[in-house]
Each structure stands twice: as C-alpha cells, then as structure tokens.
Amino acid sequence: xxxxxxxxxxxxxxxxxxxxxxxxxxxxxxxxxxxxxxxxxxxxxxxxxxxxxxxxxxxxxxxxxxxxxxxxxxxxxxxxxxxxxxxxxxxxxxxxxxxxxxxxxxxxxxxxxxxxxxxxxxxxxxxxxxxxxxxxxxxxxxxxxxxxxxxxxxxxxxxxxxxxxxxxxxxxxxxxxxxxxxxxxxxxxxxxxxxxxxxxxxxxxxxxxxxxxxxxxxxxxxxxxxxxxxxxxxxxxxxxxxxxxxxxxxxxxxxxxxxxxxxxxxxxxxxxxxxxxxxxxxxxxxxxxxxxxxxxxxxx
Amino acid sequence: xxxxxxxxxxxxxxxxxxxxxxxxxxxxxxxxxxxxxxxxxxxxxxxxxxxxxxxxxxxxxxxxxxxxxxxxxxxxxxxxxxxxxxxxxxxxxxxxxxxxxxxxxxxxxxxxxxxxxxxxxxxxxxxxxxxxxxxxxxxxxxxxxxxxxxxxxxxxxxxxxxxxxxxxxxxxxxxxxxxxxxxxxxxxxxxxxxxxxxxxxxxxxxxxxxxxxxxxx
Numbered sequence: 166x167x168x169x170x171x172x173x174x175x176x177x178x179x180x181x182x183x184x185x186x187x188x189x190x191x192x193x194x195x196x197x198x199x200x201x202x203x204x205x206x207x208x209x210x211x212x213x214x215x216x217x218x219x220x221x222x223x224x225x226x227x228x229x230x231x232x233x234x235x236x237x238x239x240x241x242x243x244x245x246x247x248x249x250x251x252x253x254x255x256x257x258x259x260x261x262x263x264x265x266x267x268x269x270x271x272x273x274x275x276x277x278x279x280x281x282x283x284x285x286x287x288x289x290x291x292x293x294x295x296x297x298x299x300x301x302x303x304x305x306x307x308x309x310x311x312x313x314x315x316x317x318x319x320x321x322x323x324x325x326x327x328x329x330x331x332x333x334x335x336x337x338x339x340x341x342x343x344x345x346x347x348x349x350x351x352x353x354x355x356x357x358x359x360x361x362x363x364x365x366x367x368x369x370x371x372x373x374x375x376x377x378x379x380x381x382x383x384x385x386x387x388x389x390x391x392x393x394x395x396x397x398x399x400x401x402x403x404x405x406x407x408x409x410x411x412x413x414x415x416x417x418x419x420x421x422x423x424x425x426x427x428x429x430x431x432x433x434x435x436x437x438x439x440x441x442x443x444x445x446x447x448x449x450x451x452x453x454x455x456x457x458x459x460x461x462x463x464x465x
Numbered sequence: 466x467x468x469x470x471x472x473x474x475x476x477x478x479x480x481x482x483x484x485x486x487x488x489x490x491x492x493x494x495x496x497x498x499x500x501x502x503x504x505x506x507x508x509x510x511x512x513x514x515x516x517x518x519x520x521x522x523x524x525x526x527x528x529x530x531x532x533x534x535x536x537x538x539x540x541x542x543x544x545x546x547x548x549x550x551x552x553x554x555x556x557x558x559x560x561x562x563x564x565x566x567x568x569x570x571x572x573x574x575x576x577x578x579x580x581x582x583x584x585x586x587x588x589x590x591x592x593x594x595x596x597x598x599x600x601x602x603x604x605x606x607x608x609x610x611x612x613x614x615x616x617x618x619x620x621x622x623x624x625x626x627x628x629x630x631x632x633x634x635x636x637x638x639x640x641x642x643x644x645x646x647x648x649x650x651x652x653x654x655x656x657x658x659x660x661x662x663x664x665x666x667x668x669x670x671x672x673x674x675x676x677x678x679x680x681x682x
Contacts, residue, residue: 168575373571376544376568
C-alpha cells in the first residue's frame with residue numbers, strides 16, 4: 166500500500182515538474198483567489214476586533230445645560246448612578262474638559278488661543294456594565310435618562326456605530342458572496358487543468374488500465390496534483406498578504422491606529438492559517454475529483 | 466481456461482461484430498485466431514480481455530464469467546492476463562525499464578523487487594542493454610519485445626496478442642513468434658490474433674478461423 170502511495174506521489178511530482186508552466190498559472194490563479202478571499206477575511210476579522218474593542222470602551226456622555234447648579238449636577242449624577250446598567254459615573258467639569266481638549270491638541274493648541282470663555286459644558290461620563298455593552302443595551306439605557314430636565318445632549322456615537330455595524334454586515338455578506346464565486350471559479354480552473362493533465366497522459370492511462378491499474382490508483386496522482394496546486398496557491402496568497410500587511414501596509418495601518426486607537430492590525434493566527442491552507446488543499450482535491458469523475462477515460 | 470458459449474457482440478450501430486461464437490481453449494494451449502480484417506478477431510480478444518462485454522452469451526476465462534464481472538473486479542482480472550498489441554502501446558516518455566516495470570509499480574511492488582524482475586525479463590527478451598532507451602529509439606521488433614516483456618512480467622496465466630507482427634518484417638515476425646512459443650513453453654496459455662494464416666500454420670495446429678463474425682468451420 167505504502168509503495169503504491171509513494172508511486173502516486175512520485176508520478177504527481179513528475180507531472181507537476183513536466184507541466185511546470187501550466188501548474189504555475191493554475192497555482193497563481195488559486196493564489197489570486199485566496200488573496201481576495203483572505204483580504205476579506207482579514208478586514209472582517211480586524212473590524213470585528215475593532216468593533217469589540219470599541220464597544221468595550223463605549224461610554225455614554227451626558228452634557229449639562231448651561232447655568233445648572235452644582236447641586237442639580239450632583240442630583241443628576243446620583244440619579245444616573247442609581248440605574249442597574251451603570252458601572253461607574255465620572256463628573257467632568259467645564260475646566261477639566263477644556264484641559265483635556267488642550268492635552269489632546271498638543272502642538273496645535275494655538276486653535277484655542279482666541280477663546281475668551283470656556284465653551285465646553287460640564288458632563289458626566291458613564292461606563293456601563295459589560296452585560297449592557299451592546300447597541301440595544303445602550304439605547305435602552307439612554308431612553309431611560311434622556312428626559313432629565315438638566316441635560317442638554319446625550320452622546321454615545323450611535324449614528325457612527327449604526328453605520329459601522331451596517332457596513333460590517335455588508336462587508337461580511339460581500340465577502341461570502343465574492344468568496345463563493347471565486348471558489349467556484351477556482352474549482353473550474355483546477356478541474357480544467359487536471360483535465361489537460363489527463364489528456365496529456367491519456368496514453369499512459371490507457372496502458373495503466375491494460376496492465377490492471379484500478380481507477381482509484383489512476384486517479385490518485387491527479388488528486389495529489391490538485392492538492393499540491395491548492396496548497397501552493399494558498400501558501401503564495403498567505404505569503405503575499407503577510408508581507409503586504411507587515412511591510413507595505415505597516416505605515417498605513419499605524420495611521421489608522423492613530424485615528425481609531427484600537428490596537429494593531431492583526432494577521433491570521435495559526436489556526437486560521439492552517440484553515441486557509443486546508444481550504445486550498447480541499448479546493449484542489451475537489452477540482453481534481455470534479456474533472457476526474459466526468460472523464461470517460463476513467464469510467465470503466 | 467477459456468470457454469465461449471453462443472457469444473455475440475453488437476456495437477452501438479447494431480452491426481454484429483461476432484455472432485454465436487463457441488470456442489474452448491485449454492490451459493497451456495498455443496492458439497491462433499485468424500481471418501481477414503473486419504472478421505472480428507480484435508473484438509474476440511477484447512471480449513476475452515474484458516475490454517468489451519458480450520451482447521449475448523457466456524465467456525468464462527480462468528473460472529471468471531466475464532459477461533457478469535463487476536467493473537471494479539476487471540483490473541484484478543487483467544493482472545493475470547498479459548496483452549500485446551500491433552502498435553505496441555508503449556509510453557514514449559518512459560524508458561524501456563520504466564515501461565516494463567510499470568506493470569509491477571501499479572501493484573505496489575517494492576522497488577528492489579521491480580528492479581530484479583525487470584532485469585530478469587529484459588534479459589530474457591534480449592533487451593537488457595537497451596533498458597535506458599526510450600521507445601522511439603528502438604526498432605519495431607525491439608518495441609514489440611518491450612511490450613511482450615511488460616505483458617509477461619506479472620507471470621500471467623494467459624497471454625493475448627492482437628496482430629503482434631502486423632508492423633514487423635518477416636524476419637522480425639519470426640523472432641517474435643519464437644518468443645511467444647517460448648512463453649507458451651513456460652506454461653502460459655497464448656492466444657494470437659493474426660491475419661497471416663501461413664504464419665499461424667507454421668507455429669500451431671490449433672487455429673480458429675473467423676469470417677464476418679462467425680467461426681469458419
């Protein structure tokens with residue numbers, strides 16, 4: 166049995182070497198498919214991490230109306246803190262808010278020089294308990310407190326979050342649809358390459374059958390070729406994306422990091438890398454079987 | 466060894482290639498099937514080799530009924546049967562050694578054993594010195610000897626040859642026939658289809674004549 170498998174491997178490797186140009190074209194096509202698919206995967210994965218981090222850091226900010234007394238603010242703080250959703254409440258005075266703005270604008274604080282009075286309102290920064298850190302949880306909490314007479318405005322980035330979630334969902338669906346089509350395309354390419362290989366070796370196949378080779382034995386080298394093509398394609402794609410993310414996109418991503426402040430761009434972990442490689446192998450195998458099972462030469 | 470009973474073969478166009486053939490070949494026989502082109506010789510060999518199924522009748526080869534053999538069992542049946550063709554059917558990109566060893570490779574035979582066996586068979590057919598040559602570099606007679614070496618490397622109980630000398634001159638044809646005779650002397654049943662009746666008569670008395678798909682009595 167082992168000898169048969171070794172023979173099939175040798176035959177597959179010989180054929181890959183012999184038809185190197187055709188195999189290179191096929192593997193490159195597979196690689197391009199995987200680059201597009203894995204790019205979607207990386208974007209969705211990183212946005213998912215970004216969303217999780219962002220929601221974790223989500224806080225509701227209540228802005229007080231002007232001319233509200235300190236007692237009224239304390240009363241409001243107590244009222245807010247009394248809700249079961251609330252984890253902590255922090256009061257930010259007008260002066261503190263201005264200082265924070267100055268700190269965040271370091272180097273560009275000249276913008277604030279012309280101000281004759283502090284335009285910022287006092288506010289309460291509310292951190293919710295983890296169980297309520299969802300868009301629905303935050304909205305329900307906001308509904309409960311928005312009618313408070315001392316409040317001017319409530320902010321929790323709802324519009325941005327809604328847009329982001331909608332975009333995220335569209336991206337996920339697009340990824341699946343585009344990925345699905347690309348994989349069908351790849352199956353077609355692999356199966357046609359294998360058909361060509363079978364055609365190139367049709368005399369050999371005929372003789373193999375004459376000397377008593379089983380169909381399974383004849384098909385195995387072609388399946389191995391398909392798997393190797395799939396693995397090479399997936400590996401090339403991973404290598405290309407890894408280098409792109411780490412070398413070329415490094416600067417671009419660090420600027421994203423400045424704007425969103427939610428950690429680094431994450432590449433596929435080892436489990437996902439193995440998954441992508443396996444997907445390449447499975448796709449190669451499926452493409453081979455698809456063509457082999459439809460070939461008349463291998464029907465009897 | 467081989468028994469055909471009322472065997473007919475119709476191809477898709479409904480033209481009968483063979484009609485009501487009855488034939489019995491014993492173990493160790495050296496048999497010729499003769500007849501002009503289109504008589505049905507190749508179809509008869511294809512039926513015995515299970516490359517075709519009969520439209521009617523029974524074919525029993527080595528105890529196996531080929532009219533009812535499962536498709537998955539055909540490769541195993543073929544391993545006990547060697548076949549030689551007029552056009553040699555060699556792989557032009559493989560060396561003589563590889564072409565012959567191929568029949569053992571597909572059985573998963575150890576390389577060491579393949580090497581020993583291929584050397585032995587090539588020596589027997591007188592081609593050991595050409596083991597590294599590619600088939601297009603060999604003469605017709607040499608190519609046929611390679612095909613014979615491949616056919617006998619598994620020690621088949623039955624050897625079928627379809628016009629094995631059709632592409633060879635009389636001297637080489639004689640040489641090849643002598644080789645078949647030697648194979649038969651080792652106990653293998655040999656069935657040769659040829660249009661050359663005089664050649665058949667030179668080597669055997671056991672001759673079946675076919676004409677338009679019927680056995681000529």
